[in-house]
Amino acid sequence: MTDGDEQRLARVALTWLTEPGTRAVHRLVDGVGPTGALQRLIRGDVPDQTLRSAIAARLTAGDPYAVAEAALARADRLGARVVIPEDEEWPSPVDALTRLAVSNPQRKVDRETAPPLCLWARGGWPVGEALERSVAVVGSRAATSYGVHIATELSYGLAEREWTVVSGGAYGIDAAAHRGALTAGGVTVAVLACGLDRPYPVSNTALFQQIADTGLLLSEWPPGAEPLRHRFLIRNRVIAAATRGTVLVEAAARSGATQTLRRALAVGRRAMVVPGPVTSAMSVGAHELLRDEEDARLVTGVPHVLEEIGRIGADLAPPARGPQRPRDQLDDDAARVLEAVPGRGFIGPDSLAARAGVDVRTALRKLSLLESLGLLLRRDGAYALRPTPRTAAKPGSE
Amino acid sequence: MTDGDEQRLARVALTWLTEPGTRAVHRLVDGVGPTGALQRLIRGDVPDQTLRSAIAARLTAGDPYAVAEAALARADRLGARVVIPEDEEWPSPVDALTRLAVSNPQRKVDRETAPPLCLWARGGWPVGEALERSVAVVGSRAATSYGVHIATELSYGLAEREWTVVSGGAYGIDAAAHRGALTAGGVTVAVLACGLDRPYPVSNTALFQQIADTGLLLSEWPPGAEPLRHRFLIRNRVIAAATRGTVLVEAAARSGATQTLRRALAVGRRAMVVPGPVTSAMSVGAHELLRDEEDARLVTGVPHVLEEIGRIGADLAPPARGPQRPRDQLDDDAARVLEAVPGRGFIGPDSLAARAGVDVRTALRKLSLLESLGLLLRRDGAYALRPTPRTAAKPGSE
Missing domain, CATH: 1.10.10.10 (Winged helix-like DNA-binding domain superfamily/Winged helix DNA-binding domain)
Structure with missing residues (x-):
């Protein structure tokens, strides 16, 4: 086994041993490398008591190296691969998560926001390249026909202009976003919160297949991992960081999609919100964001989104005020x-x-x-x- | 004729001789009083050539004093009165218009924004008192059922909480705003752009009668004045200044209602906008405002509006951040x-x-x-x- 293979195996094992995003683990990897970090975690050489207990519990379920080997073999059979920061195709924007600080973190998921240790990928595109010009379109699962219409149109238009549309593969807005991009013959990336061998929800299976055929399925979790509830929130930080900006289409009050948008803001990406009828419960979260977050920008269509995400690049629509290079x-x-x-x-x-x-x-x-x-x-x-x-x-x- | 009567007559004559809002006239009145100002205008002692010509043209149509006397007599028969700044019931907030400066004024109506010289009133309420706790609800004439629903609900809720609802008496949002307040048994004020003897539009006649019976009809123009197109824009500054804040419910791009909101901002009042479906042309102006005007606040219902307009007063909903006295x-x-x-x-x-x-x-x-x-x-x-x-x-x- 080469040194690179060993690093890869260690990162996979680390992701199985602890949940992605755990800052202590990320710091350890930064300090002593993945193999060193893995050895220390296995030895129980971790100051944090809670983390130590969690690892000890996990270790009773199997040997991390063996589990990682099995995961790699399983991915191989599936036509999937694991991508690590040392790989050329690593999407470096996600490393910005090292500086993500959610103000007033109350839950574990708000504190444990370290960058992914590795990403499982299925699809022909090099991950970094697929995400280079990308924008996230997210929203409620229980979307209304208004939201589905908007998400589809928006993603279609963005894909037509060769932007990759990133979403979470869920029902409602997510699925509409992926479908809009696919219809335009564009690239779309679904970032999942479970193993790529069991993309969730099952009823989107045909959609996932289409995405894998022309775009990418991504996940931090190894094959076999279940779509546990808290994993969706952990996953959201990757959607926020991997893209130039996030567009929220519909969201109920305090939904997971609003969390993605707040993360996009916290990591310095563009945060955009499509308003809706104030009579719709599915627009309450969107309007809350527009009221609460000074930097969240109201957008009503593709030109507005391009204006935001293209601001650093070359898609700047009509020049704002004074030439900005x-x-x-x-x-x-x-x-x-x-x-x-x-x-x-x-x-x-x-x-x-x-x-x-x-x-x-x-x-x-x-x-x-x-x-x-x-x-x-x-x-x-x-x-x-x-x-x-x-x-x-x-x-x-x- | 007492000195007060003479002042009143002069102000009425001035409003007939020049359009309301003319800054040069207002400055003259400030300097030498209404009677002095009137005499100078009649003599043609005005530096501005355009204004001098306009006055000369008007003078061929009649004697200002005689016209003013006739207007007062006509108002009297109508049960209307003229209110001047010296009267106790004068709504002093409109005087804030002296400091209204629209950035990049391109049209005459954007430059000529002086306070009213007088206000014609019909209804039992003292004008200042009726407007003391007031909020404007404005929007498109070609409103959708969504907009009409929102304006009605909003005005009903505000009137229920003893806020006076001010609008322009037009079709669509304006009429819905007045009706909402009337239904709640509240006070509503229609600020018109024509004489009170011929409130426009004619099809709202029954509504105007209801408003006069329980609230107020107001106008800067003397009885007999026609609802000329440009007068609606001149009128809008009064709606903006007389109230604590303006809520825009629905507006097409660059509509007159968006102008009222920008004026509210320019004169330091609260500017509030209700968003709508981005698929609706009648929400384009509303969304434009929310994107362009940093100080325009997105509101979705009565609590949000109360939070804004009550900020200086006593209706502050849940205290914002830290006590603000x-x-x-x-x-x-x-x-x-x-x-x-x-x-x-x-x-x-x-x-x-x-x-x-x-x-x-x-x-x-x-x-x-x-x-x-x-x-x-x-x-x-x-x-x-x-x-x-x-x-x-x-x-x-x-």
Whole structure:
């Protein structure tokens, strides 16, 4: 077994041993790596008493290594794979979850919001690529025909403009969002809260098959994992972080979908809400969000959504007020990386990291961002400045 | 003819000679009084060429004094009266229009926003009293059944809680607003854009009669004035300024009702918008406002509206964040006037103005504000500190 395989196995085992999102586990992995972290957890070398007990209980159910091996074999038979942060296809935006802080966390699910340790994937798309230009469309399971209509239209329009539509695969708004994107021949990603061998709900089986055929099914949980109630809330943070923004279509008061939107806000993504008739109980959560969250933006259709999610990129509709160029929005690291790219020719991430004075991991993340902003070209893993302006508004016309 | 009668006649003549809202006329009245201003206008002693021509044209149609006398006689036969700023029943909140500044005024109606020179009134209520606790409910004439339902419910609920509902007497949302208030046995005020002898639209005649019987019909225009198109927009500023806040229920893009709401914002009143289905053309204007105007607040029902309009007063629903006392919201003049009220006993406005070091007019305005905030008591035109703190449940229980 190579070192990479060992890391992969350890991450799978860790996800089985503790629920995804557990901050203590994530910190341990960051400190001593996945295999080191796994060994310490198995030894019971964890300061947190509750976590230690939970792990001890889990260990009585099986050997983590054996369970992980079995999960990998099962995934293989299913045509699924496990993706880890070291893989090229890892969707780096989810790493932003390290800085997700929900104000006044009252429940465990609000505190334990670490990035995924691994993602199970089924479908032809490299995960990172499928999610690069993506927007989440979420809402109530008990949607009204109004909500289903809106979600379908919205997703159809976004998919037509080559945005990936991400949702949770549930009844109602989620299913309408996936279907709208599929109808447009676009890419759609369902992020599930259970094993990919048993996508939930069962009655959406045909839909899941279609999604896997043309888009992606994703999950943090290994094959065999059950869709437990609390897992949906844990899962929501991935939908919020993996996308540029989340659109809430219909939600009852305090629904799970409103939680996804609050997470999107907490992690610095665009949060958008479609209003509805005030006479509808299914719009109460949407209106609550628009009243409570200053940064939640009312949207009524595709142009509004594009205006929000395209703000950092190239889809900016009619220019807002004064020209705003992608470059103006770069953080310090990204600006340094961009400045370090030579005037002509391609450069590899390692040399670039050295020139920019940042670590390679940071360089890779920022390169991916700069590329998605249309400022850089990538070829065979190396980068160059994009010579001609990409859009009408001429962002990045260096 | 007494001096007061002369002032009144001059104000009526001025309103006939120039359209209400004309800033130059208002400034002149402020400087030399209504009779002086009228004489100067008749002499053509006006720097503005356009205004001078307009007046000259009007003067060929009749003698302003004779026209004003006739209008007063006509009003008298109709059971209507003219109210001027010197009258006790004058609704002082409309004077806030002196500081209304619409950003980027493009049309005359956006620049000429001076307070009314006089108000024609029909109905038993003293104008100021009827408007003291008032909220405007406005919207589209071509309302949908959704909008009519919402406007009716909202106005019913507000009237039930003893808020006066103000609107423009038009078809659709306006009529629904008046009817909702009437059904609750409450007070409703229609601010018209034509003479009170010919309320428009004619098909609302029975409604206007009901309003006059239990509430008020108001207009800046003398009897006989026609409901010209531009007058509706001039009128809107009065609806915006006379009330504590305006609720927009349904509006197409760029409708007159959205203009009323922007005016409410510009003059420092609460601006509230009821969202609707994004599939409805009649909600486009409402959603535009919620997107464009940071201070426009989404409301879904009576409790939300009470929270907004009661913010300065006593109807604050569940206390927002941290206790906020009426006193904290006073401007400098109001605070000085309040401080000048003696610890015990009543004091008249003149003595109080002297103690506070403000002019009597300012003192009177601030006293009326402080009284409506529940900080002062009034008896026979003199004021005293209200001894016990006023509670949420007992507005106006003096």
